[in-house]
Amino acid sequence: MIDGYIDDVAYPAQFHREMTPAWIDAVGRGLGCAMPDLSAPFRWCELGCGSGMNSLVSAATHPLGRFVAVDASASLLGKARAAAEAAGLRNLELVQASFETLAESAEGRMAPFDVIVTHGVLSWIAPGQRAALLRFIGRFLKPGGIVYAHYMTQPGLAAAMPLQQLARRHAALLQGSSAQRARESLAFLSRLSEAGAGFFAAHPQERQRLDAARALAPDALAHELLPMHWEAFHVADMMERFGGAGCVYRGSATPLDNIDAVSLPAAMRPLLKDIADPVLLETARDFCRNQSLRRDLYQRGGAPLAAEQHLRALEALALAILPGAPTGGGDLTFDTPTGPVAGEGRLFGPILAALRQGPRTVAELLRLPGFSPHPALLNQAVQMLLWSGAAHPVARPLPDPSACWALNRHLAREDGPGWLAAPALGTALPATAEAMAMARAALADPKGARISGDLRGIHARWVAYGVLPGAG
Numbered sequence: 001m002i003d004g005y006i007d008d009v010a011y012p013a014q015f016h017r018e019m020t021p022a023w024i025d026a027v028g029r030g031l032g033c034a035m036p037d038l039s040a041p042f043r044w045c046e047l048g049c050g051s052g053m054n055s056l057v058s059a060a061t062h063p064l065g066r067f068v069a070v071d072a073s074a075s076l077l078g079k080a081r082a083a084a085e086a087a088g089l090r091n092l093e094l095v096q097a098s099f100e101t102l103a104e105s106a107e108g109r110m111a112p113f114d115v116i117v118t119h120g121v122l123s124w125i126a127p128g129q130r131a132a133l134l135r136f137i138g139r140f141l142k143p144g145g146i147v148y149a150h151y152m153t154q155p156g157l158a159a160a161m162p163l164q165q166l167a168r169r170h171a172a173l174l175q176g177s178s179a180q181r182a183r184e185s186l187a188f189l190s191r192l193s194e195a196g197a198g199f200f201a202a203h204p205q206e207r208q209r210l211d212a213a214r215a216l217a218p219d220a221l222a223h224e225l226l227p228m229h230w231e232a233f234h235v236a237d238m239m240e241r242f243g244g245a246g247c248v249y250r251g252s253a254t255p256l257d258n259i260d261a262v263s264l265p266a267a268m269r270p271l272l273k274d275i276a277d278p279v280l281l282e283t284a285r286d287f288c289r290n291q292s293l294r295r296d297l298y299q300r301g302g303a304p305l306a307a308e309q310h311l312r313a314l315e316a317l318a319l320a321i322l323p324g325a326p327t328g329g330g331d332l333t334f335d336t337p338t339g340p341v342a343g344e345g346r347l348f349g350p351i352l353a354a355l356r357q358g359p360r361t362v363a364e365l366l367r368l369p370g371f372s373p374h375p376a377l378l379n380q381a382v383q384m385l386l387w388s389g390a391a392h393p394v395a396r397p398l399p400d401p402s403a404c405w406a407l408n409r410h411l412a413r414e415d416g417p418g419w420l421a422a423p424a425l426g427t428a429l430p431a432t433a434e435a436m437a438m439a440r441a442a443l444a445d446p447k448g449a450r451i452s453g454d455l456r457g458i459h460a461r462w463v464a465y466g467v468l469p470g471a472g
Contacts (some may be wrong), residue, residue, distance in 0.1 A: 052080025
């Protein structure tokens with residue numbers, strides 16, 4: 001272990017759309033934040049990058065940005081470095097360092113950043129490393145800069161904390177790799193559950209969590225169960241800690257969580273409407289939703305935009321439809337953590353119909369019948385479409401896709417599902433094993449690749465997004 005964190009097995013590569021500059025910019029505009037200008041040269045840092053999937057995709061799709069990705073693991077950074085070299089990414093720097101070492105960097109070693117992101121880190125690392133991470137943010141985030149911070153949360157994971165400690169102590173007495181010991185400890189917990197242990201009778205949701213854990217890859221399970229310092233935090237504690245680094249909570253990178261009308265049960269909304277204290281309000285929201293993880297956005301200084309400025313920022317946001325978007329013109333159903341939420345066809349239908357014709361700015365959508373006097377309603381509808389995966393922000397103008405094609409050749413070289421960079425969207429799109437094989441062929445020979453009928457639609461869409469080169 002390194003400072004209580006396992007290091008003999010690597011966490012499987014994961015991509016999180018919420019960490020990309022394009023996504024953070026779009027959600028920040030929705031929240032009315034005075035965002036850094038990410039259409040001009042900017043600086044972005046990932047703390048705890050692992051094998052680098054998020055940094056690689058962000059650097060390839062945002063050539064104006066200068067990216068720094070930090071991790072303590074030499075082996076994981078080796079994988080990230082191989083991918084960066086294969087893609088020819090000259091705007092990505094990979095740094096091996098602990099957060100304590102990083103926090104003490106000389107001013108000339110680390111220039112200030114417009115955006116700092118960290119995912120899968122805060123709840124898993126030792127208290128000293130956590131404090132150092134926050135010191136780094138306090139030193140190197142620019143005024144007006146944005147932080148994306150993912151962590152596990154109370155009250156949704158309150159009962160999981162003693163369960164994780166039991167699993168960790170059980171695993172410490174076993175032989176084998178962390179992955180093997182995690183699987184054996186999970187089996188031990190399952191036997192306790194099946195035997196009727198009182199803990200599971202009092203907390204039946206933990207039985208469901210055990211069932212979900214069985215589906216995890218062994219290496220991923222080890223990283224969930226075995227870190228010595230794993231902790232789920234109250235949002236109030238995190239807001240206080242980031243406040244100590246000079247940062248103010250602005251909202252969530254998960255758009256749904258910013259809209260009480262769809263994220264909170266109806267009976268609970270009136271109970272919260274008069275809470276003025278932002279810390280108490282956010283804590284109460286977590287209790288209403290039984291929140292188990294958060295993707296917070298914090299900002300160093302700055303003030304919310306005035307109404308007219310907010311509208312101008314929204315109007316400049318451009319969107320494209322995604323392959324999973326609803327095709328009909330009727331009412332939609334959004335499957336939220338608190339249950340299904342209806343989306344009226346008369347609201348969402350015109351937006352989706354316009355996006356099917358091609359990318360549109362919010363300014364263009366506001367000219368659709370019925371929207372011009374109601375920009376706030378359109379803003380909520382746009383954020384819901386982003387959250388649900390029906391739409392995504394687009395880059396204007398389209399960046400040179402060659403770096404993304406080179407990265408995608410590297411990502412598609414292995415069999416199995418994965419992600420491919422989409423330069424027109426500033427993100428990566430998920431790909432099944434079959435779609436990855438198609439992409440591999442299309443990237444090797446755009447003109448000669450034979451695309452089967454059921455993949456032609458995906459191929460055409462991916463060409464439009466810049467994921468793949470066209471045939472001519």
